Amino acid sequence: MSDALPKTPKLDELEKGKWPSFVTEIKMAAKKSPMCRDLLGQLEQSYEEKIGYWKHGGIVGVMGYGGGVIGRYSDLPEKYPNISHFHTMRINQPAGWFYNTDALRKICDIWEEHGSGITNMHGSTGDIILLGTTTDELEPTFSELQKIDFDIGGSGSDVRTPSCCCGMARCEWSCYDTMKACYDLTQAYQDEIHRPAFPYKFKFKFSGCPNDCVASMARADMSIIGIWRDDIQVDRAAVTEYAKNGMDIKADVVDNCPARCMDWDGKEIHIDNQFCRRCMHCINVMPKALAPGKDRGAAILLGSKAPIIEGALLSSVLIPFYKMEPPYEELKDLLERIWDLWCEEGKNRERVGEFIQRVGMGNFLEAIELEPVPEMIAHPRENPYVFYEEYFEEDEGEEEESES
Amino acid sequence: MAKTVDEIADAMYKLVKDAFGIKKLKPMDLTKAMMELYEGEVDKKTCKAAIKQLIDSGKCVYTYFGGSYVEIPHKEGSANE
Numbered sequence: 428m429s430d431a432l433p434k435t436p437k438l439d440e441l442e443k444g445k446w447p448s449f450v451t452e453i454k455m456a457a458k459k460s461p462m463c464r465d466l467l468g469q470l471e472q473s474y475e476e477k478i479g480y481w482k483h484g485g486i487v488g489v490m491g492y493g494g495g496v497i498g499r500y501s502d503l504p505e506k507y508p509n510i511s512h513f514h515t516m517r518i519n520q521p522a523g524w525f526y527n528t529d530a531l532r533k534i535c536d537i538w539e540e541h542g543s544g545i546t547n548m549h550g551s552t553g554d555i556i557l558l559g560t561t562t563d564e565l566e567p568t569f570s571e572l573q574k575i576d577f578d579i580g581g582s583g584s585d586v587r588t589p590s591c592c593c594g595m596a597r598c599e600w601s602c603y604d605t606m607k608a609c610y611d612l613t614q615a616y617q618d619e620i621h622r623p624a625f626p627y628k629f630k631f632k633f634s635g636c637p638n639d640c641v642a643s644m645a646r647a648d649m650s651i652i653g654i655w656r657d658d659i660q661v662d663r664a665a666v667t668e669y670a671k672n673g674m675d676i677k678a679d680v681v682d683n684c685p686a687r688c689m690d691w692d693g694k695e696i697h698i699d700n701q702f703c704r705r706c707m708h709c710i711n712v713m714p715k716a717l718a719p720g721k722d723r724g725a726a727i728l729l730g731s732k733a734p735i736i737e738g739a740l741l742s743s744v745l746i747p748f749y750k751m752e753p754p755y756e757e758l759k760d761l762l763e764r765i766w767d768l769w770c771e772e773g774k775n776r777e778r779v780g781e782f783i784q785r786v787g788m789g790n791f792l793e794a795i796e797l798e799p800v801p802e803m804i805a806h807p808r809e810n811p812y813v814f815y816e817e818y819f820e821e822d823e824g825e826e827e828e829s830e831s
Numbered sequence: 832m833a834k835t836v837d838e839i840a841d842a843m844y845k846l847v848k849d850a851f852g853i854k855k856l857k858p859m860d861l862t863k864a865m866m867e868l869y870e871g872e873v874d875k876k877t878c879k880a881a882i883k884q885l886i887d888s889g890k891c892v893y894t895y896f897g898g899s900y901v902e903i904p905h906k907e908g909s910a911n912e
């Protein structure tokens with residue numbers, strides 16, 4: 428094959444505009460990598476013919492691991508022999524995605540030697556995605572990565588690589604140490620990450636505050652979101668300063684409060700904290716004046732997923748407040764009860780949120796031995812969807828009395 | 832009497848081998864089958880260790896076809912040379 432880049436009029440359209448282009452990046456890599464040249468050729472053909480030419484292979488991996496390698500083969504291996512095998516490797520990212528340049532260079536060097544050289548930093552799972560290698564190169568790549576303390580992440584029906592926001596490392600709103608929790612659970616569940624044993628995937632995501640920068644509420648089966656249970660901290664002088672500098676506190680803060688729990692009298696801000704929904708809006712608008720309370724922890728939510736087999740779900744509250752301190756024993760106990768039940772009763776390719784929908788939240792809570800609480804609601808200020816047996820028993824008793 | 836990891840691994844291997852080409856078995860299918868076959872003589876922990884042994888020895892491999900399965904090593908249909 429010639430070293431010249433294939434003609435790619437369709438793909439060239441994706442280089443126009445001010446934003447970064449993956450096509451430009453592949454073209455740069457193609458100057459050195461025959462794999463990338465064939466990748467451009469096959470991709471252009473796919474755009475031209477509106478047909479995808481990838482086959483999803485199912486067996487490739489490294490010895491002992493059941494996840495982290497996604498098999499991919501070209502459906503046109505005679506025409507594009509360099510991408511006949513084009514497997515993806517998911518590599519467990521450091522908590523909070525903190526690297527030094529030395530670590531990044533080493534990863535890139537390994538990948539240029541053993542793969543196509545192109546990466547996706549980072550995939551939607553949060554992992555470092557190394558795109559394109561052959562079956563023979565999987566073990567050598569894994570071995571090289573281990574030497575620089577990187578491990579393969581999750582894929583398939585296992586615990587997917589846990590991910591977290593940068594938390595206390597950079598963000599003053601963080602209500603718990605997301606990086607520590609993410610690292611702890613990643614280490615605790617190595618077996619579950621590398622050896623798929625579940626009905627389907629299971630994701631954790633750790634957000635330090637309700638701003639939920641890693642979108643755990645929408646993307647993680649278990650969303651662990653930082654929260655506080657006392658009052659919002661108010662610096663009254665800073666509030667006055669915002670007003671003096673022209674901020675319309677009533678329009679921009681008070682009127683946008685979803686709970687209508689704030690009031691501004693032109694001089695002071697008053698917050699009825701018992702009605703606060705922890706939405707973070709006021710804190711985000713006046714970061715110098717307001718801050719989360721001091722009694723901080725996390726809300727544990729369960730059940731979200733993107734639409735694959737069935738429609739999208741958001742997580743809903745399981746534990747309204749948990750102190751989130753190492754070694755997180757109560758959380759791990761709860762998690763293992765959930766996994767036991769889901770593994771026992773879950774259908775193939777049924778996410779835990781779908782499982783809860785099928786069996787009902789009441790039955791689910793009873794099976795995992797968790798007491799229902801009023802915070803277990805579908806939306807703020809709606810009725811709890813958990814009913815109390817004592818309540819029904821009382822009702823039945825009253826009816827019997829009135830009948831007699 | 833409680834079954835050993837080796838005994839469970841052997842029984843699981845037979846199950847996987849017999850099902851090859853007919854039905855793909857997930858790790859939980861193997862565990863459930865063992866719990867049923869050796870009721871009271873095996874627990875989930877032993878089953879987990881048995882699956883680990885099968886994979887680490889190379890007698891079985893994890894495969895992925897929409898979900899993850901345990902199968903005996905074979906050349907998959909979609910694999911190019």
